[in-house]
Amino acid sequence: MDIFFQQVVSGLATGGIYGSVALALVMIYQATDVVNYAQGEMAMFSTYLAWTLMNAGVPYWGAFFGTLVISFVGGVLLERVVIRPVESKPILTIVIVCIGLLVILNSVAGWIYSYIQKPFPSPFPPRPIVLGTVVFGAHDLGAIGVTLVVLAFLYVFFRFTTLGLAMRAAAQNPASSRLCGIRVGWMLAIGWGLAAMVGAVAGMMVAPVVFLDPNMMAGILIYAFASATLGGFTSPGGAVLGGLIVGVIENLVGTYVRFIGTELKLTVALAVILIVLVLKPSGLFGRAAVHRV
Amino acid sequence: MAALLEARGLQAQYGWTKVLHGIDFTVEEGGITTILGANGAGKTTTLRAVCGMVRTAGEIRFAGQRIIGRATEDLVRLGIGHAPEGRGTFVNLTVEENLRLGAYARGRGGSVADDLERVYGYFPVLAQRKKQVGGTLSGGEQQMLAVGRALMLRPRLLLLDEPSLGLAPLVVREIFRIVRAINREERVSVLLVEQNAAVALGLADHAYLMETGRVVMSGPAAELRQNDAIRRAYLGY
Amino acid sequence: MTARAPVIVVAVALAAALALPLFVSNFRLFQFTQVAVYAIALLGLNILTGYNGQISLGHGAFYALGAYTTAIMIDQWSVPYPLTIVTAGILCLVVGFLFGIPALRLEGLYLALATFALALAIPQILKYFEHWTGGSQGIVLSKPNPPWGITLSPDQWLYYFTLAILVALFVLARNLLAGRTGRAIVAIRDNPIAAQAMGVNTALYKSLTFGVSAGYTGVAGALSAIVIAFVAPDAFNVFLSITFVTGIVIGGLASISGAIFGALFIQFVPNWAQDISKAAPWAIYGIFLIGFMYVMPFGIAGAIRRLAARAAHRGTAARA
Numbered sequence: 107m108d109i110f111f112q113q114v115v116s117g118l119a120t121g122g123i124y125g126s127v128a129l130a131l132v133m134i135y136q137a138t139d140v141v142n143y144a145q146g147e148m149a150m151f152s153t154y155l156a157w158t159l160m161n162a163g164v165p166y167w168g169a170f171f172g173t174l175v176i177s178f179v180g181g182v183l184l185e186r187v188v189i190r191p192v193e194s195k196p197i198l199t200i201v202i203v204c205i206g207l208l209v210i211l212n213s214v215a216g217w218i219y220s221y222i223q224k225p226f227p228s229p230f231p232p233r234p235i236v237l238g239t240v241v242f243g244a245h246d247l248g249a250i251g252v253t254l255v256v257l258a259f260l261y262v263f264f265r266f267t268t269l270g271l272a273m274r275a276a277a278q279n280p281a282s283s284r285l286c287g288i289r290v291g292w293m294l295a296i297g298w299g300l301a302a303m304v305g306a307v308a309g310m311m312v313a314p315v316v317f318l319d320p321n322m323m324a325g326i327l328i329y330a331f332a333s334a335t336l337g338g339f340t341s342p343g344g345a346v347l348g349g350l351i352v353g354v355i356e357n358l359v360g361t362y363v364r365f366i367g368t369e370l371k372l373t374v375a376l377a378v379i380l381i382v383l384v385l386k387p388s389g390l391f392g393r394a395a396v397h398r399v
Numbered sequence: 400m401a402a403l404l405e406a407r408g409l410q411a412q413y414g415w416t417k418v419l420h421g422i423d424f425t426v427e428e429g430g431i432t433t434i435l436g437a438n439g440a441g442k443t444t445t446l447r448a449v450c451g452m453v454r455t456a457g458e459i460r461f462a463g464q465r466i467i468g469r470a471t472e473d474l475v476r477l478g479i480g481h482a483p484e485g486r487g488t489f490v491n492l493t494v495e496e497n498l499r500l501g502a503y504a505r506g507r508g509g510s511v512a513d514d515l516e517r518v519y520g521y522f523p524v525l526a527q528r529k530k531q532v533g534g535t536l537s538g539g540e541q542q543m544l545a546v547g548r549a550l551m552l553r554p555r556l557l558l559l560d561e562p563s564l565g566l567a568p569l570v571v572r573e574i575f576r577i578v579r580a581i582n583r584e585e586r587v588s589v590l591l592v593e594q595n596a597a598v599a600l601g602l603a604d605h606a607y608l609m610e611t612g613r614v615v616m617s618g619p620a621a622e623l624r625q626n627d628a629i630r631r632a633y634l635g636y
Numbered sequence: 637m638t639a640r641a642p643v644i645v646v647a648v649a650l651a652a653a654l655a656l657p658l659f660v661s662n663f664r665l666f667q668f669t670q671v672a673v674y675a676i677a678l679l680g681l682n683i684l685t686g687y688n689g690q691i692s693l694g695h696g697a698f699y700a701l702g703a704y705t706t707a708i709m710i711d712q713w714s715v716p717y718p719l720t721i722v723t724a725g726i727l728c729l730v731v732g733f734l735f736g737i738p739a740l741r742l743e744g745l746y747l748a749l750a751t752f753a754l755a756l757a758i759p760q761i762l763k764y765f766e767h768w769t770g771g772s773q774g775i776v777l778s779k780p781n782p783p784w785g786i787t788l789s790p791d792q793w794l795y796y797f798t799l800a801i802l803v804a805l806f807v808l809a810r811n812l813l814a815g816r817t818g819r820a821i822v823a824i825r826d827n828p829i830a831a832q833a834m835g836v837n838t839a840l841y842k843s844l845t846f847g848v849s850a851g852y853t854g855v856a857g858a859l860s861a862i863v864i865a866f867v868a869p870d871a872f873n874v875f876l877s878i879t880f881v882t883g884i885v886i887g888g889l890a891s892i893s894g895a896i897f898g899a900l901f902i903q904f905v906p907n908w909a910q911d912i913s914k915a916a917p918w919a920i921y922g923i924f925l926i927g928f929m930y931v932m933p934f935g936i937a938g939a940i941r942r943l944a945a946r947a948a949h950r951g952t953a954a955r956a
Contacts, residue, residue, distance in 0.1 A: 141745065191930050192929055192930065192933055195929070196889070196933070198881070198889065199885060199929050199933045199934070201881075202885045202886070202925055202928075203929050205882065206921075206925035206926040206929070207926070209921060209922035209925070210919045210923065213918035213922065216916070268503065271492075275489055275492065275500050278489055278490075278491055279489050279490075282483070283500070284471040285450070285483060285487060285549075286475065287476050287503055287504025288500070288503055289472050290472075331752070335746075335749055339745060372756065372760075373757065373760065376753040376756055379749055379750070380754075383749060383750045384738065387742055387743070387746040
């Protein structure tokens with residue numbers, strides 16, 4: 107039973123990371139109908155930036171928040187400079203641009219930082235936390251906490267601020283938003299900035315566990331897809347919840363089902379995707395797309 | 400009275416297709432002007448041209464300033480409110496959120512709450528439904544929401560695109576009564592585009608008649624109402 | 637003039653293609669054969685995604701199925717290779733059609749996700765059925781010799797063989813897409829409900845299109861196994877599927893000639909990128925991708941179409 111709780115908590119921790127990346131994917135998807143395939147690489151690159159700051163002597167939390175700011179600006183710039191020229195073009199055109207971005211970020215990271223894995227510090231103490239007979243890693247609990255803080259911030263931002271409202275409007279109905287004086291292009295850019303920030307947090311939370319290397323986020327991106335599919339691509343909250351569920355399932359299946367080794371763990375994510383798509387494509391919380399005839 | 404909005408030789412096109420072939424019209428400060436015409440005459444395109452939503456050529460002046468070629472978001476900030484074709488409701492946001500967005504361009508006016516009260520005063524049914532999601536409102540209510548949202552801007556000029564479309568006559572009469580009140584009390588000039596000539600001529604001071612992208616007749620609304628040709632073609636008797 | 641232009645272009649291109657082996661080395665010829673193979677695969681995908689609007693991020697799976705069908709038939713049962721190609725094509729057509737049935741329920745993004753998941757799973761599935769597929773080691777084949785004592789090198793023979801199949805399949809596609817079937821397929825892409833209201837059996841057409849698309853890609857896979865004389869699971873990973881999508885977007889959606897342009901791009905541009913920068917070749921490739929999309933957002937074929945339309949419009953405008 108102890109193992110069960112441990113695996114669940116551990117699963118929630120990784121699930122929070124999947125959910126964060128999934129959230130970033132859903133945020134951009136809701137605004138643009140495009141899945142940003144470069145989301146994982148952006149998060150990876152942000153994490154490398156954090157590493158660079160720390161290596162230069164900046165203390166952890168300074169580097170953490172500094173990276174958030176840089177990532178936000180980076181995301182805004184990426185949207186304004188790289189995505190804007192193809193904003194109104196067919197979806198597949200934008201997808202190819204995202205793939206191009208993915209490939210560039212991955213390659214440049216490998217070129218600057220090499221493909222050798224690097225250790226990445228965690229802000230949480232390495233000693234475990236004992237509750238009764240169950241042992242939890244402090245990092246796991248801390249990661250869950252950080253994820254929740256980020257989510258709370260985003261929720262408050264979108265629900266209760268004017269800018270958040272304007273962003274939601276721009277994502278749902280760009281034409282009407284322009285008639286309200288909303289600069290839709292900049293709303294998209296801020297959306298990318300926020301998504302980049304969320305990705306950066308995810309990257310910095312996962313790097314201590316899997317070690318920092320340019321291909322670190324590839325597997326996580328796939329789990330993020332599974333999470334967003336499960337929760338629903340039209341529901342930010344669903345994406346996060348989906349992430350938590352996928353994280354827990356991954357851990358429990360890995361622990362209790364014998365023949366699923368590390369190789370086939372990815373299959374769990376794929377199975378989730380396929381099962382959800384067969385049973386309910388719009389996910390647990392997603393709204394089925396209503397098409398105007 | 401000075402002209403608030405003046406168009407000279409206004410042309411507009413979608414892609415390669417030219418829809419407006421050089422039209423002239425004026426909206427007097429404080430007045431209500433209507434543009435009539437059948438489907439495909441180019442009425443909606445005219446409003447879109449004023450708002451910078453289509454490719455244009457020619458000249459448009461708003462309060463003396465040249466506004467042709469400027470972005471929609473900037474024109475809104477000059478005080479042009481537009482209740483578009485199809486209402487343009489934010490269907491997944493609440494009524495109150497829809498209205499608040501109308502005030503977005505005014506920046507930190509601070510008096511958004513006051514403006515909300517004013518709009519609710521004109522459209523009490525919106526006050527009843529303020530927490531309801533926009534998409535669940537009826538056609539008439541969504542039209543009121545569209546006008547209300549444009550009002551939140553405190554516009555100098557209100558563009559109304561076929562407000563009567565798809566609405567029951569009683570509802571149409573109510574909306575037009577409110578538009579007249581807004582014009583009188585708030586000194587908001589109105590440019591109204593309509594297929595329903597009878598109601599439009601009842602409201603407007605001045606009228607233009609459009610056919611396939613050209614203005615074919617213009618004059619005081621009272622005169623056009625008497626005009627035989629118009630009566631037969633557009634009012635049906 | 638304008639009506640005759642495409643025919644002249646095609647004739648010139650065909651002549652150039654036929655004359656190619658006289659001018660290039662064996663290795664280059666091998667690369668161009670690969671281009672022809674990719675072109676068939678891309679045409680298959682384009683029929684599904686460009687003309688019918690169903691996005692597939694998993695066509696590498698059909699490519700793999702075709703390739704392994706051929707490889708297993710030759711390796712285990714010594715079946716003559718032309719027969720394996722036909723078998724691969726038919727098998728993939730059937731599998732594609734069957735896959736198209738559940739795919740009917742999935743729209744845009746969700747179909748893309750499902751096919752993406754499928755593409756990810758392929759290498760693992762191939763390694764799992766070791767007994768048939770030879771596992772991670774793959775299957776080695778030998779390059780066939782020209783039949784009937786024709787005096788060509790094996791590379792040259794394979795080139796002409798592939799070219800002949802390409803021309804046949806392209807003509808077939810053109811006839812399919814130019815007629816009522818083509819219009820129905822495109823109508824489904826543009827407005828499925830209207831199409832249905834006009835009596836088009838959307839479900840049947842969508843599944844059939846999936847089948848035909850898979851069949852084309854399967855034939856391409858079969859050819860690739862013969863030309864490369866080797867199949868291994870890791871060659872059929874998700875990047876292959878993504879490369880195919882890249883190919884049709886760069887080449888031009890809903891375009892038959894686009895398949896050729898796309899194939900040339902995906903075959904040669906990665907090599908150029910490597911020539912430009914040993915350290916970060918993929919970064920250069922990514923820059924190429926993004927640059928292409930800026931300049932030609934509708935693909936190469938799309939850009940050509942637009943130029944032609946603009947020239948035609950100027951012509952009519954001048955006369956008006």
